[in-house]
Amino acid sequence: MTPPVSVRRVTDPEDPALAEFGRIQQESYYAPEMLIPPEVFPHLVSGGGRGARQDRILVAQDADGPVLGGTVYHLLPEAGFNSFLAVGRGARGRGVGRALHRATLEEVRGRGLPGIFADSVFPDRQDAADREAEARTGVDPAARRRALHALGLRTVDLPYWQPVGGPNGGPLTDLDLLFHPLDGAATVPTALVTGTLQAYWGAWLGEKRARQEAEALAGRAGRDTLRLLPATETPGYWREREQRKQNAEA
Known part of the structure; x- marks a missing residue:
């Protein structure tokens, strides 16, 4: 039986999940140089957004297991903006992307944003x-x-x-x-x-x-x-x- 997927927000800049998600990002997108570099992730989760922008990184994992995927998004005064969502090759088809997007929408909705x-x-x-x-x-x-x-x-x-x-x-x-x-x-x-x-x-x-x-x-x-x-x-x-x-x- 496939274990359930859990999604959590990363807030610790030293959380090893950031490096794991960074590797998934590099492997999952054909032009990773166009994305937010993984070395910036600790800055994002430390509250490094500019002005009214708030940055978020979520990761999906099995219980106590490796990172299966993750997403980077931003809460802006008008709406949210998702910069990137990726799922590792071995975890595709398990609903990881849907779980990440659902968790993102929960916060967007909780902020009273339209989408x-x-x-x-x-x-x-x-x-x-x-x-x-x-x-x-x-x-x-x-x-x-x-x-x-x-x-x-x-x-x-x-x-x-x-x-x-x-x-x-x-x-x-x-x-x-x-x-x-x-x-x-x-x-x-x-x-x-x-x-x-x-x-x-x-x-x-x-x-x-x-x-x-x-x-x-x-x-x-x-x-x-x-x-x-x-x-x-x-x-x-x-x-x-x-x-x-x-x-x-x-």
Whole structure:
């Protein structure tokens, strides 16, 4: 019989679970250099968040056993934002990701926040090198998006990209923004999206640049309310862009 999985918040910067989760993170993502480095984890759990942001790390374990997976998320004034969730290869299929996400939502709900955001690669916008690198981790990006949908996350229908991290330091455009609304809504206010991202980006872009990027995002959105699509879909902006490309090549 498979032992039950328990989830706990790590608060001790010397907890060995941080190093174990760090190894899982490095092994589970095809571009770990794009993530929060494991050496920063002790700072996060020591209350190192900037401004109104509160950082959290949860780990999942068997009773007195090794770390099976973990998640890094942030509580912001407007909503939560999940930076990363990973499950070790040997623990996949046991509901570890669901247990971690459920525990995250409990705190988000307890804070009176409307839900939690995340971003995720859309497979059709990955280049060949990234697809090969991800295959080596044992993760199928399309399956990941199906799993995120099953957890309750939905694609926000707007042209989203991370301001930095792409080619030559430019925007990273292979990601979609996702949102898990705690009330099950089919839409999300644009102001909630941009306010959350401005607070989230501010920690690493600085307040001025984060405000500029949030304003640009609001301009691209072009409306006050945004649809929430299945997490397996990409926003209409990218679908229309691909259709224009195909028409031009025809």
